[in-house]
Amino acid sequence: MNSTIHCETYPNGLVLLAEPMPWLESAAFTLLTPAGCASEPEDRSGLSEFTCEMTLRGAGPRDSRQFILDLDQLGVERSDSVTEAHISYSGATLAENLLRALAIYADVVRAPHLPADQLEPARLALLQDLRAIEDEPSEKTMIALRRRHYPDPWGRPPQGERAAVEAITLDDIRRHVSQHFRPNGSILGVAGNFSWPALKDAVGEWFGDWPPAPTAAVVEKPAARHTVHLPYESSQTHIGVAYPSVPYRHPDYFQAWGAVGVLSGGMSARLFTEVRERRGLCYTVYAVHHTVRDYGGVFCYSATTAERAQETLDVLLAELRRLAQGVREEELARLKARIKSALIMQQESSVARSGSIAREYYHLGRARSLDELARLVDGLTCQSINQYLREHPPLDFTVVTLGPEKLEVRVGVS
Amino acid sequence: MEFLRSTLENGLEIVAECNGEAHSTAVGFFVNTGARDESPDLAGVSHFLEHMAFKGTARRSGDDVNREFDELGAQYNACTSEEHTVFFASVLPEQQDRVLELLADILRPALRAEDFDTEKQVILEEIRMYEDQPPFGADEKCRAAHWGSHPLGQSVLGSLESVGKLSVEAMREYHASRYVPGNIALVAAGRVDFDALIRSARRYCGAWEPLPAQRIVEPPSHRRGFHVLQKQSATQAYAVQMTAGPSATDDDRYAAKILAAIVGDETGSRLFWELTDPGLAESASMGHYEFEGAGLMVTYLCCDPSLAAENLQRIFDLFRRVESEGVTQAELDQAKNKVSSRIVLAGERPRGRLFVLGADWLHRRQYRSVRADLESLAAITLDDVTNVVAKYPLSSGTTWIVSPRAEISPPS
DSSP states (O other): OOOOOEEEEOTTSOEEEEEEOTTOSEEEEEEEESOSGGGSOTTOTTHHHHHHHHHTSEETTEEHHHHHHHHHHTTOEEEEEEOSSOEEEEEEEEGGGHHHHHHHHHHHHHOBOOOGGGHHHHHHHHHHHHHHHHTOHHHHHHHHHHHHHSOBTTTOOTTOOHHHHHHOOHHHHHHHHHHHOOSTTOEEEEEESOOHHHHHHHHHHHHTTOOOOOOOOOOOBOOOOOOEEEEOOOSEEEEEEEEEEOOTTSTTHHHHHHHHHHHSSSTTSHHIIIIIITTOOOSOEEEEEEEOSSOEEEEEEEEEEHHHHHHHHHHHHHHHHHHTTOOOHHHHHHHHHHHHHHHHHHTTOHHHHHHHHHHHHHHHSSOOOHHHHHHHHHTOOHHHHHHHHHHSOSOSOEEEEEESSOOOOOTTOO | OEEEEEEOTTSOEEEEEEOTTOSOEEEEEEESOOGGGOOGGGTTHHHHHHHHGGGEETTEEHHHHHHHHHHTTOEEEEEEOSSOEEEEEEEOGGGHHHHHHHHHHHTSBOOOHHHHHHHHHHHHHHHHHHHHSTTTTHHHHHHHHHHTTSGGGSOSSOOHHHHHHOOHHHHHHHHHHHSOGGGEEEEEEESOOHHHHHHHHHHHHTTSOOOOOOOOOOOOOOOOEEEEEEOTTOSSEEEEEEEEOOOTTOTTHHHHHHHHHHHHOTTTSHHIIIIITTTSOSEEEEEEEEETTEEEEEEEEEEOGGGHHHHHHHHHHHHHHHHHHOOOHHHHHHHHHHHHHHHHHHHTSHHHHHHHHHHHHHHHSOOOOHHHHHHHHHTOOHHHHHHHHHHSOSSSSEEEEEESOSOOOOOO
């Protein structure tokens, strides 16, 4: 498997990571800027999302129409997103257009116009997104769950809150850009078919004189970690359960992640088998390991008709508690087979790799190759996972339910 | 890149695009059956049957099926549409034979009554899930209103009532009549060992009994109408509009896809600049959908209910302008670049190619390489787009709206 990842740290702190995939016709990039919602002032939730929206409405020599036109001419499939840590811009295109696309994004982060006449349209777009989430019960449930599980500001929803979005001014956005759009802390991941010397030089030319800015410490508040029911008019009750785990950078991360894979990964995993296949209680049930810089969590979700919701929650919690008793050899073998395939198949997607290596660098300060990841997965044993589970049994559940009726959380009953 | 095909004695067709450079192998059984092939009392059976395939066979329990797919490290699933049911898996090349054996086996499911009853609950939950989430059934309701009693107007999921009443005997009959080898294509893409694929297919599917399976394809009539369903608990308004478009065998389909990109791509399109960019709508987009003997241009809108009538009027006016003035060369070039790039990117993954190959084969018995598709796109002229707009006017169709407000006046 692929084992080369080039890395260049420019004098201003910008990190470029690049994984060659010469068998592809495409190349992709992911640019992480340290301007995510953990860096928002408390009364300005949604500021990162608002800023992201505004940076795409004109930058460098382009107004907002020319920006989209030029990217379309280059055939750039683009996406942008906001997490607790970053505003992330990514794009994929034919290999020969990569450098021209990157030049456009250098303007987005270094020279956004932030035009006053675009402020209200951008605000309206954000308010429309907030309204649309009201109609997505599963998303509402998981947003509420993340908020309660992580210490603030790490569980903040990028969409923000209505009152705060309504109050955000152009000065707020300008300040956010000047404080948090900086090369130190920014990571550019590139994967696909490219020439490394040409890429390294081009990035140096466009980003090399981007002046660094001081970083500010994040002030944390403890997590609320309590159970809550949110009344909602729906035919299903939506259930979210979270419990603490280790973050990505923790030496035990792969043990924790392996345990979650046994719980929910593939259709033979425990939650799917026990909640859906055996009992027919729901259509959707899953658990995922999620991580922010210093905290981790396992987040579980299911939804079912109100009358069967209590049983669904009970079975779900029972499976989480049972996990503490350990995983079996055959479960681990299946997990390894799936992950081995998935790692090899990542070599078919420049987009997936550009994002993965950039995020790895954020968490670890370096990016691991697929080969190295495969060796780590190979090294997992039942003994190592079960040792981890003995020391970190699923406990301290945060439960959010959303729907017509409240459920009872029977924690501690086995 | 090499295209290879073969047909077993019982009529099962095997097609593959073999790419020695690929890292994985994608295989799928494409069954030419879906909601349009169901009688009203069987509404939802194709989709329910797709679920039942994973619940076990003569020699495997449902747990065995899931466990063995996972042991192979497969990324696998199945999906059902108006006219196709697809069972597919991506694996490392060395697992080609084993995954094919497993997929072939689940195409002959046991359909045990006990599993049927349990899985029925899962299907009913899936129906309720879609009832709870946008666009709150507006898409299926719009299709039903647009196509009336034509089979393409039938729901893929079925209703709580139709699925609730469905019997396992009826499903067994449906399976016996539709899952016959002449009605199925075995499709593969990526790093495929084609000779081994034929050997495996002969071994695992060779005994499938050749029986006739037919689909009655009658041209549908496209209706006009404007319907508002009030849902007080909704926050946003959701509108779906459908008008006629080129069918899966109509050469106009390329121009229709380009037209949809110009008018309604998620970004940079006319709808984007008219509604999404100014913040008048959360989203507004258009797509072209092709079926055997029919096609649709579908427009989606999600917005603040107080803006719904005004936005629908803007969409109507925008469509009228496209009909009277056409589109520009710059718009055409922009859309071609965008769509070409998407085709190349999607084609880099064997699984992406699998679905293109399968649809090409079921619809047209035709293989088209990525290059051939790119050439067809490049050849589209402004005249082609103008002709499509003239043949399939965008401003006259069926609109379905789900909104907390009942009073939304139609555009004029």
